[in-house]
Amino acid sequence: MTWDVLSMIGTIAFAVSGAIVAMEEEYDIFGVYILGIVTAFGGGAIRNLLIGVPVSALWDQGVFFQIAILSITAVFLFPNNLLKHWQKWGNLFDAIGLSAFAIQGAIYAVKMNLPLSAVIVAAVLTGIGGGIIRDLLARRKPMVLRAEIYALWAILIALSIGLKITATPWQLYTLFILVTVLRVLSYTYDWKLPIRKLGSN
Template identity: 85%
Template sequence: MTWEVLSMIGTIAFAVSGAIVAMEEEYDILGVYILGIVTAFGGGAIRNLLIGVPVSALWDQGLFFQIALLSITAVFLFPKNLLKHWQKWGNLFDAIGLSAFAIQGAIYASKMDHPLSAVIVAAVLTGIGGGIIRDLLAGRKPIVLRSEIYAVWAILAGMIIGLKITSNSWELYTLFGIVTILRVLSYTFNWKLPIRRLEEN
């Protein structure tokens, strides 16, 4: 049940995120749906490839595809004056999606008895994969590579689950809340990893 709830939260969050980025780039309605779907399911597809799950397993998620389509439709029909606050709400949806999918990916790998390293990789790829694909298709530099601390929180989630520190649903939901809050704090206060520049300013 925890896995399904987190999958649903992540699917909605990333579908909305992808749809809004597409609308910012002035894509047509087909482009909005494509970018929303790719953002919601791209990370899971990459994860499946690397941990040995057939990519075709994604097609068994009919309910989640319907949820994603409904979420994208709702965003497309949303009043424009409310969408102007995308920078605020978009970052929040992105943080929720990152947290939900990172935990879901880690649970997936852990249940397959993969080692800690694979659990962490699954968490990172599921958490950030869709966002990277979204940004690349939108012609943007991926936020995970240039902005505030992002993938670190997915690594943290994967490590905690891989080490079996969490053992029940409530602990996983608590972890979800903590990772989401840490991501929100990182963009609110502009926390960044060290950068080494090759050119003098």
């Protein structure tokens, strides 16, 4: 049940996030659907490739594809005057998707009895993979490659689940809320990881 709920939350959040980015870049309706779908399912596809699950397993998620399509359609049909207010919520949807999918990826790896390193890879790739593909297709610098704290939250999730610190449904939902809030705080208050610039002063 927890898996399905988190999958649904992540699918809706990332599908909406991808659709909003596509409309910000003035893509046509085909581009909006493509970017929304890729954002929602790209991370899972990359994860499956790296931990040995057939990519074709994605096609078993028919219900989630329908949910993604409906979410993208709702955003596309949203009135422009209201959508302008929704655009500023793009980061929030991205934070929700990151948390939900990172937890989903970590659970996936733990159920396969993979080592902690694989749990971290699965959580990070599931949580940020779709966003990276979205940003690249939208010709934006991927958020995870900036100094802004992003992938670190997925690693935190992986450690918590991989080390069995969180395991029960209520613990997982608490972790989801906590990481979503931390991600929102990190972009609201511009928390950054250390960077080192090369070049003349």
